[in-house]
Amino acid sequence: MITDKDVEYVAWLARLELTPEEKKRFTRQLGQVLEHAEKIKSLDTAEVEPTSHVVPLSNVMREDVVEPGLTQEEALSNAPRREGGYFAVPRIV
């Protein structure tokens, strides 16, 4: 059911480069995952609320107060490349 084309597409979405061996292996493994999901899907869940979070919490909010963050120097300290206070990233257009 899942083909190596699907795996290629998902890898492209995640910007992953796969070797032909990896592609084969992941196609098999993802196929097994999906098979398992099919099994779960056979259950009747009409009366069950979809779960999005596992902790029984809601409405966690903070007050709108400004607190000091990082300095420009700190913010940029991990940047592989910077220019005049900016992060320099590979050109996108």
Add this chain to the structure above:
Amino acid sequence: MMGDYEAVIGLEIHAELKTRSKMFCSCDASFGGEPNTKTCPVCLGLPGVLPVLNRRAVELAVRLALALNCRIAERCIFHRKNYFYPDMPKNYQISQYDLPLGIGGYLELETDDGPFRVGITRVHMEEDTGKTVHASESGRIHGAEYSLEDFNRAGVPLLEIVTEPDIRTPEQARLFMQELKSIMEHLEVSDCKMEEGSLRCDANVSLRPRGSSELGVKTEVKNMNSFRALYRALEYEIGRQREILEGGGRLVQETRHWDADANVTTPLRTKEYAYDYRYFPEPDLVPLELGRDFVEKVRSTLSELPAERRRRFREDYRLPAHDAALLSSSKAMGDYFESAVAAGAPPKAVSNWMMGEISAYLNARGLEIGDLRVTPERLAELIDLVEKGTVSVTMAKAVLEDMLESGRPPREVVEEKGMAQISDRAEIERLVDEVLEDNPKVVEDYRKGKEKALGFLVGQVMRRTRGRANPQLVNEILAERLGEGG
């Protein structure tokens, strides 16, 4: 006008919320500043951080959703929208997907053809992205291979408002945006500065044979940075689509970019694949179940909406509909008007000055009412000087011109320039007599029935007073004097 086709337009609007701090962290959300000086590990997407929702942002979002007659979801959650673009360092934007905050509202517009309702599909919360400066725009030659990123805006609270495809003309689209902007200003939800990007708008446009209920192939038009751009971009796009359809061609579903300099929309380079954002629930943020109390508390903070204000201006101040609409088009404009009236000036006079001289001044200089150096109280004083006959309307215009530049009180300008109107009867009688004595020929002409000669004599009196003589008195006295001899 459209031949056999009608346009079907839906808008997608983004507005930055007026909060002090960002959506999910405590960084400063104000506009501007040196690049990357308003960031923290959360908005820089560093590993191991936990976003926490800004309560104020939720309140403002609920406020607008209520004003747009939306139902507030009993339960809503955030999703991650995954994409790779350097303006979002996390590689996803926290947004809302199938469970947005506000659903199924509408906004009613007042048009020349009567009320017009635009459905609101949804109002949801998300975070803004950083700003990308392309090397070519930065003016730097170095780094042509690079784009530059400033994350000061990354994580600023953003509201997305999506309308139903109820809009049929560029004019309706513009009206909708103006009204929405005005509502957001009145409710202090957003600054709505299109030039700073705190209010942005995209449009979905398609054409269909008039009378059909099916939708045609649509394009998404982006990059419309003003009301004027929105209007012109839609006008262009409708024309472009009609030409293709009338020529028997087929439209392609695509995203197009409005180029305001060239006055055209051009296709954005499209990717091989359609966007696939792989939305999934944001596990770091728990659901929102706001409940009745929260919503009702926000509802109680809703201030007057522009539509109500227009009605009140018409009814309480007896303003014509046109005046009421213009004066309540922005919150600042309406506030200015009401302050001047509160200072004792007659509403219609305030309206006339604001829509005349003051608007002309603002438009000519590209300023807004908030930039005015003349306070509403000073405008009221000036109007009072006119009402009392201290200065003529013509003089008052000159006084206002000075006030607009100098910000001085009207009395000071009037005194300094000796502009006060001469309403002293004895003085005008003396002036009239002088003029009559100096112009025996004209007086004779008048007496022979040459009506125009009267105008000349009035003009002479005005000249001698540099326009300051009360014109009513001059006319009255001249008529008396000429009558005597006749």
